Amino acid sequence: MAENAIFLGGGGPDSTLVQELMLSRANRHGLVAGATGTGKTVTLQIMAEGFSAQGVPVFCADVKGDLSGLSQAGDPAHKLHEKLVARAEKIGFDDFGYGTTPTIFWDLYGKKGHPIRTTITEMGPELLSRLMELNETQEGVLIIAFEYADDNDLLLLDLKDLRKLLIHITEVRDEIQKEYGNVSPSSVGAIQRRLLVLERDGAEAFFGEPALEIADFMRTTRDGRGIVSILDATTLINSPKLYSTFLLWLLSSLFEELPEVGDPEKPKMVFFFDEAHLLFDDAPKALVDKIEQVVRLIRSKGVGIYFVTQNPRDLPDSVLAQLGARVQHALRAYTPSERKAIRAAAESFRENPDLDTEAVITELGVGEALVSTLDAKAAPSIVQRTLIRPPSSRLGPVTDAERNEIIIGSVVAGKYDKAIDRESAYELLNQREEKAAKEEAELKAAEEKAKEQAAKAKKRKPATRSRRQSTAEAATKSAMRTAARELTKYLLRGVFGGRRR
Numbered sequence: 021m022a023e024n025a026i027f028l029g030g031g032g033p034d035s036t037l038v039q040e041l042m043l044s045r046a047n048r049h050g051l052v053a054g055a056t057g058t059g060k061t062v063t064l065q066i067m068a069e070g071f072s073a074q075g076v077p078v079f080c081a082d083v084k085g086d087l088s089g090l091s092q093a094g095d096p097a098h099k100l101h102e103k104l105v106a107r108a109e110k111i112g113f114d115d116f117g118y119g120t121t122p123t124i125f126w127d128l129y130g131k132k133g134h135p136i137r138t139t140i141t142e143m144g145p146e147l148l149s150r151l152m153e154l155n156e157t158q159e160g161v162l163i164i165a166f167e168y169a170d171d172n173d174l175l176l177l178d179l180k181d182l183r184k185l186l187i188h189i190t191e192v193r194d195e196i197q198k199e200y201g202n203v204s205p206s207s208v209g210a211i212q213r214r215l216l217v218l219e220r221d222g223a224e225a226f227f228g229e230p231a232l233e234i235a236d237f238m239r240t241t242r243d244g245r246g247i248v249s250i251l252d253a254t255t256l257i258n259s260p261k262l263y264s265t266f267l268l269w270l271l272s273s274l275f276e277e278l279p280e281v282g283d284p285e286k287p288k289m290v291f292f293f294d295e296a297h298l299l300f301d302d303a304p305k306a307l308v309d310k311i312e313q314v315v316r317l318i319r320s321k322g323v324g325i326y327f328v329t330q331n332p333r334d335l336p337d338s339v340l341a342q343l344g345a346r347v348q349h350a351l352r353a354y355t356p357s358e359r360k361a362i363r364a365a366a367e368s369f370r371e372n373p374d375l376d377t378e379a380v381i382t383e384l385g386v387g388e389a390l391v392s393t394l395d396a397k398a399a400p401s402i403v404q405r406t407l408i409r410p411p412s413s414r415l416g417p418v419t420d421a422e423r424n425e426i427i428i429g430s431v432v433a434g435k436y437d438k439a440i441d442r443e444s445a446y447e448l449l450n451q452r453e454e455k456a457a458k459e460e461a462e463l464k465a466a467e468e469k470a471k472e473q474a475a476k477a478k479k480r481k482p483a484t485r486s487r488r489q490s491t492a493e494a495a496t497k498s499a500m501r502t503a504a505r506e507l508t509k510y511l512l513r514g515v516f517g518g519r520r521r
Contacts, residue, residue, distance in 0.1 A: 026070030030111030031407040039406045043286035045394040047324040053332050054349025059387045061086050065411045068248050071290050072121050077238045077246040080292035081253040089414035094118035104410035111407050119412045122247045124430050128226050132252040134436050137228045140176035151265040152214035161207040164200045175444035178228040184446045221259040229440045234277050236432050238289050264298040275314050278321040288322035296327035297334035312338045332365050344394040350384035369403035
């Protein structure tokens with residue numbers, strides 16, 4: 021097998037076909053598609069193994085739990101051992117053997133892996149709006165809240181920070197409208213209700229510190245193998261908006277943080293997006309355009325994105341057009357719509373005159389696929405019917421004991437496990453409110469004292485009325501005016517959180 025390529029499989033009419041993915045073209049993205057039970061997960065598994073062996077870090081979401089088996093070597097006592105060995109011999113995979121892949125387990129909920137967190141500020145109002153399914157008006161209010169927080173040095177780290185900020189901008193909305201725009205209580209109320217839904221879905225654990233450092237997803241071992249970061253999504257997938265928004269945030273973070281490298285000899289990182297249709301379900305055009313832009317440009321940062329889904333039609337044509345490598349497992353045609361989808365999938369390949377691509381898609385067995393990759397000139401190869409190579413790691417999930425052992429011995433063990441709650445918007449706004457309440461009480465006390473002094477002075481003044489103010493009256497009125505001015509200044513400071521000059 022080529023040193024600068026990943027062996028995907030082989031076979032063909034004379035069993036001499038070799039299908040490889042060139043590392044220098046692996047940042048041109050790809051697609052793994054097929055119906056449930058046709059072998060997509062194993063294909064993802066062997067691709068992750070291949071990239072890791074070539075020193076490329078990998079991130080993938082484990083929706084069913086089976087990908088965790090990457091961390092363990094395959095078992096010669098497994099019931100499929102003989103079939104795996106026979107397939108390896110049939111496709112000329114002479115180097116086949118069992119072995120482990122270096123792995124880090126992650127989990128947004130912190131139960132089956134190291135916690136992943138980001139701050140509200142890092143997520144940003146646009147992605148939060150998608151996560152909470154806000155309309156355009158509500159998104160506008162959220163953007164104003166972020167702008168106000170930035171202008172007033174209010175850190176937004178977790179959900180309680182955002183909730184406190186929303187309450188605050190409602191209380192001072194009259195002043196905010198003069199500078200930022202309209203903030204309606206009904207829109208703020210809708211956002212607050214959505215925050216409650218997020219909390220119910222477990223998103224509260226995702227927002228906070230210590231925030232994830234992207235570099236921890238791009239690690240290699242001392243012997244040069246790429247570490248595979250596996251996100252446990254067995255629970256997360258039940259909150260599809262949180263799942264897709266998190267992965268989109270991760271893509272955006274990679275795009276923003278990594279430098280331009282053009283077309284490297286091998287990717288700096290490969291990203292597998294399982295259940296990719298969730299990214300585009302009900303997504304507004306502006307968001308789809310943003311995703312398309314990230315997919316188009318992130319390859320120049322050395323990152324390859326591989327979408328995994330049941331049907332190529334789950335992805336917009338604008339995104340499909342940018343996917344260089346394609347692995348198409350079997351599709352079923354029970355309805356006219358499904359037959360149309362199969363035709364579209366067949367037409368997306370470079371035609372093979374010796375292959376009826378449309379017919380073969382419905383005939384493929386488990387572990388078989390139609391494969392086309394990019395050649396040295398970045399042109400798609402002719403589609404070929406291919407037997408996918410057997411994995412060297414375990415087929416199936418790890419045990420809880422095996423998972424815990426890997427988590428404890430991980431290179432990031434202890435780095436993210438304990439949450440940190442430092443001073444941020446929630447604490448600062450509470451402090452300001454307490455200070456404001458104290459100052460208001462002091463001003464009211466001063467005002468009451470001034471009134472008492474005025475009353476005493478009035479009792480002491482002579483019966484003959486004089487048009488001139490007595491010294492006591494002048495002092496009293498002056499004190500009251502001063503108190504009124506101080507109260508006005510205080511109220512304005514409380515509104516804008518400004519410092520005393």
